[in-house]
Amino acid sequence: MLKDITIGQYYPGKSILHRLDPRMKMIMTFVFIVALFAASNKIGLAVGAFIVIIAYACAKIPLKFLMKSLKPIIPLVLITSVLNLFFLTEGNALFRFWIITVTTEGISFAVVMSVRIICLIAGTSLLTYTTTPIALTDAIEQLLAPLKKIKLPVHELAMMMTIAMRFIPTLIDETDKIMNAQKARGADLETGGPVKRVKALVPILIPLFVSAFRRADELAIAMECRCYQGGEGRTRMNHLKMKLIDLWAGLFILACLAGVVCINIFL
Amino acid sequence: MQESAILKTEDLKFRYNRGEEPADAPWKFVLDGISIEIERGSFVAVLGHNGSGKSTLAKHFNAILLPESGKVYVEDIDTADESRLFDIRRAVGMVFQNPDNQLVATVIEEDVAFAPENMGIESKEIRQRVDDALKSVGMYEYREQSPAQLSGGQKQRVAIAGIIAMRPDCIVMDEPTSMLDPRGRREVLGTIETLRGRYGITVVLITHYMNEAAMADRLLVMNEGKIILDGKPLEVFQNIDLIKSIGLDVPQSVELIHKLNREGLNLRTDILSADDCADAIAEYFLKNRPASGCKGAAYMRVLK
Numbered sequence: 001m002l003k004d005i006t007i008g009q010y011y012p013g014k015s016i017l018h019r020l021d022p023r024m025k026m027i028m029t030f031v032f033i034v035a036l037f038a039a040s041n042k043i044g045l046a047v048g049a050f051i052v053i054i055a056y057a058c059a060k061i062p063l064k065f066l067m068k069s070l071k072p073i074i075p076l077v078l079i080t081s082v083l084n085l086f087f088l089t090e091g092n093a094l095f096r097f098w099i100i101t102v103t104t105e106g107i108s109f110a111v112v113m114s115v116r117i118i119c120l121i122a123g124t125s126l127l128t129y130t131t132t133p134i135a136l137t138d139a140i141e142q143l144l145a146p147l148k149k150i151k152l153p154v155h156e157l158a159m160m161m162t163i164a165m166r167f168i169p170t171l172i173d174e175t176d177k178i179m180n181a182q183k184a185r186g187a188d189l190e191t192g193g194p195v196k197r198v199k200a201l202v203p204i205l206i207p208l209f210v211s212a213f214r215r216a217d218e219l220a221i222a223m224e225c226r227c228y229q230g231g232e233g234r235t236r237m238n239h240l241k242m243k244l245i246d247l248w249a250g251l252f253i254l255a256c257l258a259g260v261v262c263i264n265i266f267l
Numbered sequence: 268m269q270e271s272a273i274l275k276t277e278d279l280k281f282r283y284n285r286g287e288e289p290a291d292a293p294w295k296f297v298l299d300g301i302s303i304e305i306e307r308g309s310f311v312a313v314l315g316h317n318g319s320g321k322s323t324l325a326k327h328f329n330a331i332l333l334p335e336s337g338k339v340y341v342e343d344i345d346t347a348d349e350s351r352l353f354d355i356r357r358a359v360g361m362v363f364q365n366p367d368n369q370l371v372a373t374v375i376e377e378d379v380a381f382a383p384e385n386m387g388i389e390s391k392e393i394r395q396r397v398d399d400a401l402k403s404v405g406m407y408e409y410r411e412q413s414p415a416q417l418s419g420g421q422k423q424r425v426a427i428a429g430i431i432a433m434r435p436d437c438i439v440m441d442e443p444t445s446m447l448d449p450r451g452r453r454e455v456l457g458t459i460e461t462l463r464g465r466y467g468i469t470v471v472l473i474t475h476y477m478n479e480a481a482m483a484d485r486l487l488v489m490n491e492g493k494i495i496l497d498g499k500p501l502e503v504f505q506n507i508d509l510i511k512s513i514g515l516d517v518p519q520s521v522e523l524i525h526k527l528n529r530e531g532l533n534l535r536t537d538i539l540s541a542d543d544c545a546d547a548i549a550e551y552f553l554k555n556r557p558a559s560g561c562k563g564a565a566y567m568r569v570l571k
Contacts, residue, residue: 134373166373169415218368221331225361226371226382226429227353237380237393 010132016245017059017130022139024246028253029127035257036119043267044260045112048119051256056122059130069125070118077117081110137161138240155231163219171212178207272304272340273437273469274328274359279337281323297323299492300337307436310463310470312480312500315489316514321473324489325441328471329359342436357386360430362440366422367414375417375425376401376410382433393432400428403465404458420451424458431462437469438462444479456482477518481539488515501537520544 012018017025032051039045056066085106095102128136141158148154179189182203189200281298297320305311315321326332327339330346339346341355360382363369372378376397383393401407404424414422423443430438440459444452456479462468472479480486486503488496490513496503504510504521516522520541524534527548534547 134377162372166371166414169413170367215365215368218363218365219371222361222363222369223371223381225329225331225356226433227356227385228381229353229385233387234384235387235390235393236384237377237390237397239390 011059011061011065011129013060013130015059015130016249017055017126019245020130020249021240021242021246022131022135023143023240024242024250025127025131026136026139026143028249029124031253031257032123033120035253035260036116036123038257038264039116039260040264041267042108042112044263045115045119047256047260047263048123049115051253052119052122052126055126059126061126061129065129066122066125070121073117073121077114080117081114084110084113133165134162135240137165138236138238142240155234159231167212167215170215171208174211175204175208178204273307273342274303274305274471275340275343276301276303276324276327276334277338277340278302279324279327279334279339281327281332281335283323296492298327298334301492301494302337303487303494303497305437305469305471308467308469309485310459310472310483311485311487312472312474312483313487313489314474314477314480314515316475319489319513320492321489322441325361325439325471325473328437328439329361330355331361357433358436360433360435360438362423362427362430362438362443364442364445366419366426366446369426369429370414370422373413374410375406375412375414378414378425379410379428379432382429386433396432396434397428400432401425403431403461404428405454405461418451419447420454423447423451423455427455427458427462431466431468434466435468437471439471439473441473442475443472444474444476452476475515477516481518488513501539504539505536 020028032048036045036048039048085102087106131139137158140161141154144152144154144157183189187200187203189197189204192200279298279301280296282294282296299320301324313321313324323332327334327346328341330339330341330352333339333347342358344351344355344358346355370378371381379397379400380393383396388396397410398407401410404427406421406424406428409417409421409425414425417425427438427440427443444455447455459470459472460482463470470483472483474480481500481504483500486496486498486500487494488503488510495513496506496509504517505525507517507522507525510517517525518539520538520543524536524538524544524547527534528536532551534551538544538547
């Protein structure tokens with residue numbers, strides 16, 4: 001049951017987007033978010049939506065996969081558009097009913113908002129779809145490297161993320177085992193009200209925590225035995241390298257941002 | 268001798284929880300005056316039951332634990348010398364019991380690269396070492412997979428590769444097979460043999476399996492913090508009664524020969540493997556065919 005949980009929804013592939021430098025992808029995602037919020041009219045947003053569609057086509061990610069990430073935000077999209085629809089009462093009234101006034105302005109604003117939210121989620125999910133967790137961690141470590149100057153433990157953060165990802169499957173397995181062990185001792189995990197069920201989790205969580213601490217201790221010793229002494233003086237086997245294609249991708253996204261700004265000013 | 272000893276302890280004593288002496292019970296030494304020298308390139312097994320201090324001894328070999336009194340030297344470096352800690356760790360690699368708790372990264376080759384990365388080695392050289400280490404444990408084809416997809420034996424081989432990539436002079440294994448199934452155990456033991464052939468690396472194998480101990484050139488038997496037997500496995504196993512008295516077993520073949528000899532069969536005693544044992548018995552019966560009637564009865568008695 002717990003095996004179904006997947007963390008970091010990486011979709012394996014060999015497309016241009018998969019091959020781009022993860023640092024550039026993170027920067028591009030950031031620029032893309034800025035562009036989405038900078039776009040104040042429909043044409044600007046259309047550009048944003050267009051980028052998303054092109055990107056998904058490039059990465060060859062199936063529609064089903066995209067829908068999975070959009071599903072949780074459908075209620076949010078609906079609520080925002082309904083609120084916008086009913087409470088934006090300026091402009092040409094299309095029809096009035098009781099206290100509700102629907103205006104053309106309202107409709108267009110609701111559409112703009114929905115498109116913006118959908119593009120935002122679809123665009124940012126693309127980053128995790130096309131980048132392995134380990135590449136993401138490396139990228140974060142390197143992009144945040146300047147923050148070491150203000151004593152932010154960047155390397156330690158990245159190491160923590162790597163270890164966390166490494167131990168997710170191990171701990172999930174362990175949880176499964178503990179659950180079975182407790183069931184074998186007569187623990188009832190599936191019936192009863194919410195309070196009873198939460199209480200039933202206690203005998204699972206306690207052994208899980210105890211074993212996680214023991215693992216942490218052993219791992220720390222094993223890491224020390226392998227000469228680990230923090231980020232100082234550490235080299236890497238695989239270096240991230242910016243290639244020409246990364247440069248072009250960066251220029252492309254900057255051009256899009258510039259385009260959106262121009263559309264804002266001139267249209 | 269000074270030159271060839273890679274690990275050396277001098278009257279090593281150690282107790283856990285220093286400074287918290289229990290009031291009621293006498294505070295026992297976990298390691299009680301151990302003096303050994305382990306020669307470069309040798310394969311030494313340390314045998315003992317739970318609580319005999321064998322794992323504690325292993326942890327002294329690369330300064331995870333420091334002696335309470337006495338000295339431990341790794342390549343003539345005193346392990347108490349904190350400024351040389353890095354050199355000690357690099358010289359002596361450690362493999363632990365649980366393979367899951369030794370792997371750091373989510374990709375196998377990244378994990379093997381962990382130690383050389385920590386040592387600040389150039390990336391080209393790391394790549395070469397990682398490939399080499401993975402090939403020598405037979406896990407090269409799995410290099411891009413995640414450790415979560417591997418079996419216990421495979422994980423332990425990756426953990427060994429992670430140590431090999433450090434190019435240590437000595438590798439200390441603390442019950443590396445105790446959490447594995449028979450197949451995983453065979454894989455790991457096979458790997459140890461390969462490594463000895465390939466790198467001539469010194470191996471210290473901590474174990475409580477007789478058959479693993481029999482593979483070594485030299486066998487140390489520990490009990491209550493002391494080394495009670497030290498010698499070639501064959502010689503050590505002749506002390507059957509002593510070994511049994513501390514709750515350990517000897518390999519079945521050794522025990523069988525011993526029992527047969529006690530019944531007066533006079534077989535050769537330089538035997539460890541089951542095949543050799545069978546050969547020796549067959550040899551005996553071929554030689555003594557006319558008299559086999561009564562001796563055969565003795566043989567049957569033992570078997571029963």
